[in-house]
Amino acid sequence: MNSKPLDYTALVITxxxxxNWGLIGFFKFNLVTFLFGDMTLISRIIYAVVGICGLYLISMFGRVGNGTD
Structure with missing residues (x-):
């Protein structure tokens, strides 16, 4: 199975x-809250998708070390 498109999509989202975390840390500006509101359904979905992508990318450690796709 070729997972490169999924890998790149997850990487871009992460x-x-x-x-966004950098903006929060440096400028106290949350772009997600600015665009979609404070903890609205859409902003919670965005946070969840980013978190899932981050967890998915943990699997890249094993694949990168093995040199397999």
Whole structure:
């Protein structure tokens, strides 16, 4: 099974989440809250998707070390 598209999608979503955390840390500005409201259903879904992508990317450690796709 070729999981490269899923890997890249998860990576992009996780990077966007990391940028949001950087904005929170440096400027006290939460982009998700600004765009979608404070803990609305859509913002909670966004946080959940970012978290799931981060957990999925843990599997990349084993695949990168083995050199397999």
């Amino acid at each position: 990077i966007i989440g990391a940028v």
